[in-house]
Amino acid sequence: MENENIVIKARNLTKHFPIKMGFMRTLVSKETPVVHAVDDISFDIKREEFFGLVGESGCGKTTTGRLLLRLIEPTSGQIFFKGMDILTLPLEREMRRLRRKMQIVFQDPYESLNPRMSIFDIIAEPVRIQKVAETEEQVAEKVAKALEEMDLVPPEEFMYRFPHELSGGQRQRVAIARAFVLEPEFVVADEPVSMLDASIRSEVAKLMLSLVKKFHCSFLYITHDVALARYMCNRIAVMYLGKIAEAGTSDLVIQKPLHPYTEALIAAVPVPDPTARRTEVVIKGEVPSAINPPTGCRFNTRCPYAWDVCRKEEPPLIQIEKDRFVACHKYTKK
């Protein structure tokens, strides 16, 4: 793959969260138990791409998003932004400067805006922290522009309001405006529309799609809504218990899933058509604990095809075709 075309490269990214134990247990046990949130994942995100990270709760997708922006430090692995290893950058200066190019949008439109700050201050915050404007007028210009891009017009109507005076959809637009006021190149969107009503959801989703072309940026779109991921993303990666199960173009992964987990996931997604005939969901049980993940392939405890090798060896993520990856012994055996 051409290097200029890749914005984000994650290689063997791992994050283990240590668990706080009681004082007595720390004396007795030999090693600290950890939550295996993200385990050795690798993927690329191209320029002007809408990349989806799909999975159920606890699969590690949210942690991955935060790792890419270095809001949490990984336990091991590498992250490259436009070829630059961001983990080697000193936090105080270079990393802080780099944050102009990498931003995040959160799920909860109520929590991601400081209720005591005006809309103006909220959107102006990145500008002020990064000191990219010299005068207050310049700050005001940038804020007004950001509001206009998000279709919150006229900007003066919104600048002096407070978050509680806006609807959920409007708040989310403000959050996106804040993320885009510095014209970033890469944005992590963590379930940005899941708390919005259906009719508002699509508006905000379409807004984000339009920003890709306008700002020439890439999105990492984290979601559990597979149907929406199909609609919005060029490529998606499906995560399960900290690992990538499958990755590829969204249409192919969703319509012709390779990994048994993806199959089960797709089969379980409801569709708004009462006449559609669906295959049955055959997997039972619950997601195992991330503190003690199963040995071998992590899905083996629930997989309908599990063989012996699945219980012993972890399948590596291999490339089946151009832009199609899967981690399953069904395909490595051959």
Add this chain to the structure above:
Amino acid sequence: MSIFSKEGRKILSRRLSGFWDEYKRTKVGIAGAIILIIFGGLAIFAPLLTPYDPIISKRLAESFAQPQWVTILPHNKDLPPTQDIQLYWTAQEESPVPIEWGKRVALRFEAATTKQIDIRLAYNFTYKYLPPLSFNLKFTLNAENVTDMTYLLESNLINPKGDQLNLWRHSGQADAYRLIEIQSTEYWWMSARGYEPGVDNVAQIWFAQQGQYTVTFIISLMPKTTTSKMNLKIEDSTFNIPGLIHGILGADNEGRDIFSQLVWGSRISLAIGLLSAVIATSLGVIIGVLAGYVGGAVDEIIMRIVDILIALPVLPLLLALVFLFGPNVIYIIVLIAIFGWQGLSRVIRSQILTLREASFVECARASGASKTYVMFKHLVPNVLPIAFASLVLSVPGAILTEAALSFLGFGDPRAATWGKMLQSAFGFGAFSNLAWWWILPPGLAITLVCLAFVFIGHAVDNIVNPKLRRRR
């Protein structure tokens, strides 16, 4: 965003008007605000509202004089108010010697003969009340250039029946400059006139009737030679009858105006209460933010200190500390504050712990914010509303603690607070004299002011505390 920019002012005004909109809907909030405005007004305009000095002006009325408005009740109708009768002497007949009379009596006597000259001055007034408990006569006597003569001065009181009581008598042959004051309750004065001190009450006997009373001043000049002369001045003569009713709130045991005490006391009680509360709240916020944001060992240490302090008994400790350091207003304020920040620090700390994890904090960090930026721009502003509510709610406690200290005698003796009023009332016999007008006002004032702050704090808390917000 600075409040000096146009945007800043607009945002500030929206914030304030939003708050006021909600506040004015609460009934208790308005009630509290009204009470506070009243007492605040009393405190601020104290010099304008009180004609008397609360501590210095004594004997404005009889001890334990009741408030003036008790005359509404029929059996109190004729209680006498304080009468400060200025004696404008008038001559009864044509005076043989040129004499200037009025407020100031002045005469220059140059003897032509050795005949005795008598001058009689008098002043009439009406007394239409119940008998008072005492009266007194004051004037300045100035006899100058007395040469070769004797003078005899005398003052009497004549009641409506015509009976005469001698008030004062003096004969002299030399210069004299004296301030004369006679009290109807004074031991020697009473016994010289045949009354038994402690048993009889001269005022009650002599003012038993309502009607016309006369005070006379008789000057007898007895020259020895034809060159005898003297100058005599009698000035500032007043006949004072301390009333049994006085002012808006009556008088204390020394005849001081209680209303003045109450009004001036409001200044210092409110000041002490507010200052202590402000110091305590500031401490609580700073320590709470530190513990919550820095975390780790610092957090643990601070919280254990808080635990210990909370377990200590406040009032006994305060008494001991005031005893140690001395009853100075500054020390009292600081000490009350030292015992008042612990609860708030815990609340602030837990708020900070929650806020630390909020998405908007993460967004700020994602934009490159430093830890200090997050603390001052995001965390502290979000806990300020709770701190403000706590500030308002802790004022009553501070006021009550100070009142308790003063009542127990540990207050600053120079500070005339409501607590001190209660202490004086208790110590000087208000209870045994049933002087409710001395006991109730400070007690009620403390109660009302504390209630006002509780109401206001409650209303503010309902608005700013995210958990208590009503559904809009």
Add this chain to the structure above:
Amino acid sequence: MPLLQVENLKMYYEVLRGEVKAVDGVSFSMEKGDSLGLAGESGCGKTSAALAILRLLPQNGKIIDGKIIFNGEDLIPKSDDEIRHKIRWKRISVIFQGAMNALHPTKKIGVQIVEALLLHEDINKKGANERAGKLLDLVGIGASKRDRYPHELSGGMKQRTVTAMALACNPDLIIADEPTTALDVIIEAQVLKVIKELQQKLSLSMILISHDLSMIAETCNRVAIMYAGKIVEYGDIVSVFKDSAHPYTQKLLAAFPSILGRKTELASIHGFPPDLLNPPSGCRFHPRCEFAMEICKKKEPEMLALGGKGHYAACHLLSR
């Protein structure tokens, strides 16, 4: 005789500034064995309607008008005591939104089900224990887990526990308010499967309240689409979803992406739901409707029957 017939139900919330007309003239009916989906976005009144049926209203909620005829009897005139002792949990039970968080954290789940049974049924402890075990089997958790505490169970299992509690007294009707919102996709599918099986086994009637039209499509045979306190379209699910008559229904359906079929343009609706203190005049959807006509601003449309199979919609476009 239909199991439940709601006629012109009006329920308002009294707030400082006036009355929030949360449910404003809602009518629908259900036969035994139906599962009716009550669909709509937040604030449309679907939860309020369910609360009104169960009379679980907050202090400021008042039923102004209408009839709730359940098994031939109108529930509205009944006293609070009657509803509590005879109807709630025994004939109509409920699974609330986030009910899995309402389980008592320090009581075993078996005990909680037994409590519900002892409270409502004339049964002794032994019988209750047996029944609790059977219920846990029924929902797929298994009687062996009756001694677990709620924190030992996953989200899906907690939801199924709550479902078991709702079924404890063999009610005729279950009202489930967003039963799977907090659950992951696969668990959601499992829970829905259990619910569908129960429906068949016990001939259970169900009202399923949700904003997720996909979920309703999978589980219900009839649906009522609500908007701003009113039902705008209602009837057999295939007709409503495939032959939507009301513009809101059409737009709403188009706002749900599907993983099957071709990728279609996602629809969105401009603006946001109206303030129910002062709802718009005439048809409440007219400010956001692209087909709005003059009459839509003035007159409220009536519910008209379309075709056969009990499909109704309230829109002026239909009367032309």
